[in-house]
Structure formats: C-alpha cells, structure tokens
Amino acid sequence: MSTPLLHTPDGTHWVLTLSCPDRPGIVHAVAGLLAEHGGNITESQQFGDPLTGLFFMRVQVTASVARHTLESALTDLAGRFMMQWRLDVAGRPVRTLVMGSTAAHCLNDLAFRQRSENLPIDIVAVVSNHTALVDLAQFYGIPFHHVPVTAATKAAAEDRLLELVQELDVELVVLARYMQILSDDLCRTLSGRIINIHHSFLPSFKGARPYAQAHDRGVKLIGATAHYVTGDLDEGPIIEQDVERVDHTRSVEDLVALGQDVERRALARAVRWHAEHRVLLDGHRTIVFR
Incomplete structure (x- = not known):
C-alpha cells in the first residue's frame, strides 16, 4: 500500500513519467536535470522495449523547485530526445x-x-x-x-x-x-x-x-x-x-x-x-x- 507523499519538509515529491525513442544517454540526462534542480531521486524504473524501440521511465523525486521551472527544463530536454512526458505530485488523489x-x-x-x-x-x-x-x-x-x-x-x-x-x-x-x-x-x-x-x-x-x-x-x-x-x-x-x-x-x-x-x-x-x-x-x- 502506498502512502500519500505530496509535500514533505524537503520539498514536493514529484512523479515523472516519460517515453521516447530508445538511445544512449536518456537516464543520464534525466537524472542530471533533476540533480541540477536540487532533486533527490527516491525511486526510478525504466524499460527499453526491443520490439517497438521505445524507452519508458518513471521517476519519483523530492525537490523544492517551483513546478513551472521544472516543467520548463523538462520541455527543453523533451525536444532533444523526442519525449512524451508527464509531471505530477506523487500521491495526489x-x-x-x-x-x-x-x-x-x-x-x-x-x-x-x-x-x-x-x-x-x-x-x-x-x-x-x-x-x-x-x-x-x-x-x-x-x-x-x-x-x-x-x-x-x-x-x-x-x-x-x-x-x-x-x-x-x-x-x-x-x-x-x-x-x-x-x-x-x-x-x-x-x-x-x-x-x-x-x-x-x-x-x-x-x-x-x-x-x-x-x-x-x-x-x-x-x-x-x-x-x-x-x-x-x-x-x-x-x-x-x-x-x-x-x-x-x-x-x-x-x-x-x-x-x-x-x-x-x-x-x-x-x-x-x-x-x-x-x-x-x-x-x-x-x-x-x-
């Protein structure tokens, strides 16, 4: 059973999901972006589908950065990797x-x-x-x-x-x-x-x-x-x-x-x-x- 996380003393607990064509460097780029914005990754899962050539990732991260700032950075990253992505507050009903x-x-x-x-x-x-x-x-x-x-x-x-x-x-x-x-x-x-x-x-x-x-x-x-x-x-x-x-x-x-x-x-x-x-x-x- 999951416990609602929402906001903690260390900041907001975000969940990021994404998919894009598989290629080297995706995990490094995502983790680096989150680190640059003060994020602490608490959960990360990824899968590359050899049949479709697509890469999928789900990351939970705690960060104090404003949502619009994080979304702006993710938009720039998505352009580089042809990503479809979504950002939400973890545990939000x-x-x-x-x-x-x-x-x-x-x-x-x-x-x-x-x-x-x-x-x-x-x-x-x-x-x-x-x-x-x-x-x-x-x-x-x-x-x-x-x-x-x-x-x-x-x-x-x-x-x-x-x-x-x-x-x-x-x-x-x-x-x-x-x-x-x-x-x-x-x-x-x-x-x-x-x-x-x-x-x-x-x-x-x-x-x-x-x-x-x-x-x-x-x-x-x-x-x-x-x-x-x-x-x-x-x-x-x-x-x-x-x-x-x-x-x-x-x-x-x-x-x-x-x-x-x-x-x-x-x-x-x-x-x-x-x-x-x-x-x-x-x-x-x-x-x-x-």
Whole structure:
C-alpha cells in the first residue's frame, strides 16, 4: 500500500513519467536535470522495449523547485530526445468518476479502499443507468447521477457523461461493471483515461455471461481483466489480470461468486497503478512499473 507523499519538509515529491525513442544517454540526462534542480531521486524504473524501440521511465523525486521551472527544463530536454512526458505530485488523489449498473462489489471495493487504504483517487461521482447503486453511493457520501440508456437515448446519455467529466474536472473514468457498450467517439475522447473491469480472463469468453461460457467449457481457471477502453470491445491495452483455480464441482453460481472477488482485486490494482502513474501505453500493450 502506498502512502500519500505530496509535500514533505524537503520539498514536493514529484512523479515523472516519460517515453521516447530508445538511445544512449536518456537516464543520464534525466537524472542530471533533476540533480541540477536540487532533486533527490527516491525511486526510478525504466524499460527499453526491443520490439517497438521505445524507452519508458518513471521517476519519483523530492525537490523544492517551483513546478513551472521544472516543467520548463523538462520541455527543453523533451525536444532533444523526442519525449512524451508527464509531471505530477506523487500521491495526489486523481479525480475519478465511477460508472456501474447493478452489481455493487467493484464500486464498494474502490470506495472502501479510497477511505481505508489511501487508494489515491477522489471519487467525485457515481453514474449509473440503473438506481440499484444509489444507496451505496449515499453511504459513502458520493454524488449519484442516474443516466438511463436506451437505443434511442444512448447519444444523449454519453453527452451527459461528458458534461459531468468536464463539470467535475474528472481525470479518470472507471467502468465498475457498467453493462453498456460505449461508442467509438466516446472511447476516443477518453482514450487512456477510462478503465474497464471485464469479468473474464481476456481474450477468452468475451461479451455476455462469460462465467456461463467458462463453465460450459469446463475451465480450470477463471479470471478477470482490467484494461483501458477502446472502440474494439474488450480489446483495449491490458493493465492487470487475476485468476482463481476451480474444478468440475463448481457451479455457475460458484464461479460468479469467486469471480466477483477476482474482479474487485484486479480492478483495484489497475486503478491504483494508473493513479500512481505506473502505467505507460506502448501501442496496444502497457508497461506497468509496479
């Protein structure tokens, strides 16, 4: 479990993530820049992908330098190395909107972890196409928004969702068993900042009733997959997966109950890693610095 760092007596605790074409000297240049600005590196991870030729890095550093000064220096460095980068305060809660339908286990788990385990998110709203989750949202003091969805109102419902994202300054959307397919336009608009939990060990058993499909095939492992959402159904970049061993004695109902526990675990880890800036996109894959 991570502890929020934010600001310390030694300065602000920053987290820097970056990616660029791989070449010699990147780590030296980044570390040198941070040292020049009085930074003390407390964590550093990097990976060079031989398949794509890209280099990925995540650095946590304590420094008293002003943000605009550090960002200006990073902008100059990025020009030299063709970098894409992001700087944020380590441990800052990410403003998060959770979407669900009727199943409560994933929403309940995220809200509980936010309150009890320093999960670095701030759930600013729950949006649902049903009203089954309203009592749970009220229990945690989270504003609830009922946005019904039908074939005729789908576009209007997505417009309302985007209004809420803008009004509430939402940085991350989590589909916590939200049983609606999002449009390609919405997926593109929220690209890289919308996470789904799929109650199946993708790419197997997509779509509806995956546990029944799994039971029919006599699987020995069931699982769940947390992934970024794209326009291709259940095929976005995978962030985390988890499994549970089962056997022939288990019923479909058993698989559903076991699966819900797997789902909440996988989703919580994916949300934490995203909020801690540990996930970097590498094409249709992810690099996860755990």
